[in-house]
Amino acid sequence: MLEHPLTMWQQMESLGYTRRDFLRFASWLAAAAGIEASGIGQVVHAMETKPRIPVLWLHFQECTCCSESFIRSSHPIVADVLLDKISLDYTETLMAAAGHQAEKSLHDTMKKYKGEYLLLVEGAIPTNDDGVYCCIGGRSAQDILTEVAEGAKAIVCWGSCASNGCIQAASPNPTGATPVHTLISGKPIINVPGCPPIAEVMAGTIVHLLAFDRIPQLDGLGRPKAFFSRRVHDTCYRRPNYDAGLFVESFDDENAKRGYCLYKMGCRGPVTYNACGVMRWNNGVSYPIQSGHGCIGCSEEKFWDYGPFYQHLASFPGFGIETTADKVGVALGIATAAGIATHAISTNIRKRKQIQQEIAGSDTIADDTKGGA
């Protein structure tokens, strides 16, 4: 760990990057973070003058796909500078230290930069049975999180696990997996859901924190608005097919070849807030829908519980996997129609006398000899 943390620019310089590389990088970051062109100066200035923010990256119940995504960011400098050289004081998967050394490094940073460091959390936290389902260095994830969160300036929750529980929290959630925001309060918490989140979205969120030293605008679920204010469906290039009612009916039909909308294949684009349609994945190469598969809604809470993925409606709880609300509704409709028919028959039997009396009591008009019946 360095005694006097360098600025981003100093770090890059020492790694042999030119001023031009640096400026290019700054404008790329600004664009990724959704900052307008006039804000680039601010980003450059911040990276020239602000010492790096110390960063602690904790891993709990996760699969490391968030880290994997991050280090595949389309800009090499992200991995090189942001992640590798500059920021990370502690991260189980990437740091050189191990065992006691690693624990020491964690505690040194916590002590030295109390109230200043940024805490990144990847993974959910099990709360059942005193949290035995995830222990590091003999301590439960919840213990570690509570301790490290205490002195953090802000917490960024990487991925759906830390933001909303993801697969660990899927029903019946045996380990009691819980997202960070339900366990920690009193700290700014930024949720960056996705399984994993897009690398540029991760980088963009960090850059915003670095450059502006404040929390980006968040929506009702604590997600940065710059990336999560629109649904995948709103920026999907297949959208004109949706509006025209042209749908893929099965994965191997003509319509699939024509690139029609995947709505009827269970696409979750209309209910999923993410930037996939704009940023795409792997350096903007593609995203699930472009590759012919519907969105599974991986950045939305409980997306595992709304299966099957290839059905528009989730299965109705308690009725087996293929039973939708519509099937239950049709069954209830038939039952209701049967009930009505039974009631109508019963009425004609039990109310017969009353009806006959009423008819007998009908007034007759003078020249209407037959009366009414």
Add this chain to the structure above:
Amino acid sequence: MQHAQISRVYVWQLPVRFYHWINALSVLVLVITGYLIGSPPAVQSGSEASFGYWFGTVRFVHFLAAFLFFFNFVYRIYWGFVGNRYARWQNFIPYRKEQLEEVKEVLKVDIFQRSVKPLESVGHNALAGITYFISFIAFLFQCITGFGMYAAMSKAALPALFAWIVPLMGGDFAVRQWHHAMMWFFVLFSMIHVYLVFYHDYVEARGVTSSMVGGWKFVEKHKL
């Protein structure tokens, strides 16, 4: 049998009748378009997207009917405070002892037909009242979830008022799922409702069905 002396009672004022038919019409449209949104029929035309917009139109009609439905509903709530005695909100919530008694009686006489003694009330009977009250809650639920989803595609102020439902339910998927399931309440309600209107008309011979058209019910004098 002695001929009954009939009085005419003006029960449903014009605003109630307007409300009822606008409501019935918009519910019909919302159920049909909503069902189509959830399960669009297959079109195997090989067409280009730029030549069609039918699904967009179905959604547009859904939203149009939704606005009509919403304002009509708000208007009925208002009328529940200023309308005549049959239109007032007191008829919908059985909080008095007589109302609770009547709920039991209606169940006994009309629904389970355990008793054959005729039963009448001039406005809604207490059981019908509470059923309409439950349906008003369903209306409200459908408006909240519907506008909550709509907020994501609109900049207008009205839908934004309902955006809180999305984080509360944990995301758009859950909201859409509930909104969809609730459609079936409307289908079942309408089936039973229309049947019971016909049933009462048939058994009680007081012109209940047409009361929602002209406003009048015909009641035997000795029962008033």
